[in-house]
Amino acid sequence: MNPDNIRIVLVNTSHPGNIGGVARAMKNMGLARLYLVAPKQFPDEQASWRAAGADDLLAGAVVTDSLAEAIADCQFVVGTSARERRIPWPLLDPRQCAAQIATHSGQEQVAVLFGREDRGLTNEELKLCNLHLHIPSDPGYSSLNLAMAVQIVCYELRMLHIAGDLPASAEELWDSPFSTVDNMERFYEHLEQTLIEIGFLDPAAPRQLMARLRRLYSRVRLDEMELNILRGILTETRKQVHRDD
Structure with missing residues (x-):
């Protein structure tokens, strides 16, 4: 043209x-x-x-x-x-x-x-x-x-x-790579442990809480920066729990 x-x-x-x-x-x-x-x-x-x-x-x-x-x-x-x-x-x-x-x-x-x-x-x-x-x-x-x-x-x-x-897709404009499966699994372990420690998740009767949270985060697709932010929040939350103990 x-x-x-x-x-x-x-x-x-x-x-x-x-x-x-x-x-x-x-x-x-x-x-x-x-x-x-x-x-x-x-x-x-x-x-x-x-x-x-x-x-x-x-x-x-x-x-x-x-x-x-x-x-x-x-x-x-x-x-x-x-x-x-x-x-x-x-x-x-x-x-x-x-x-x-x-x-x-x-x-x-x-x-x-x-x-x-x-x-x-x-x-x-x-x-x-x-x-x-x-x-x-x-x-x-x-x-x-x-x-x-x-x-x-x-x-x-x-x-x-x-x-x-023009970018072929919106993902090409993303400022950080999307999280890997391995990093997401570490996040879910971290999240589950934190929810247990704050009393939100009862390991004896977990129901479908973690499954639903997995579905939520899978739907939004976290990038590595977002994942690190959430991991940081979980870490600070657990520190506060142990400090109160």
């Missing part, structure tokens, strides 16, 4: 604040190429205010009179559709579409089109696209703000771009 080959194209945007919101969303996710097709009002201070630090994207925005001009040099074009249409082109969700965009952007110029706030892209504009993207929002309230829609698509692209830098 090459973010420099991906452009976000806004068609006939009515509110300049939405342009600023889109610029902010793009910069958050590492995209910088913004194209504006016949915006109603741009430049505008509302766009700068909503950009919140992404003014460089606004300053570098390419403004064109027509969509054809904005995508003339592109080899792969994705059009966002607010609703599912009976059309002969593939209709993908943002995650599926991001994978296609990432692949094509390696060597090709890619454009992602977003239409007017009130009615999106026209059928004629959608015919210029290789793929159509639909964000599957809740049918009970499907309306999405323009900047929100751009943010969703840009987020999916960002996740693909940094995939190699």
Whole structure:
């Protein structure tokens, strides 16, 4: 994936604040190429205010009179559709579409089109696209703000771009190795002896106390640092018991 080959194209945007919101969303996710097709009002201070630090994207925005001009040099074009249409082109969700965009952007110029706030892209504009993207929002309230829609698509692209830098699992982020079976067995012996000494566990009638405690600690998976803390608490507890004796 090459973010420099991906452009976000806004068609006939009515509110300049939405342009600023889109610029902010793009910069958050590492995209910088913004194209504006016949915006109603741009430049505008509302766009700068909503950009919140992404003014460089606004300053570098390419403004064109027509969509054809904005995508003339592109080899792969994705059009966002607010609703599912009976059309002969593939209709993908943002995650599926991001994978296609990432692949094509390696060597090709890619454009992602977003239409007017009130009615999106026209059928004629959608015919210029290789793929159509639909964000599957809740049918009970499907309306999405323009900047929100751009943010969703840009987020999916960002996740693909940094995939190699992300940990494979949450365990890779852990600051201490997880406890070994041998160390856990020593902990259980230490715990049982301490519970006996403080009178909480009756060795003559243990019931299922230790089994349940084993289940508890097995479920949370202690790391070595956490285990050492608990062992320290048990040691100090036993010292206090013997001191009271």
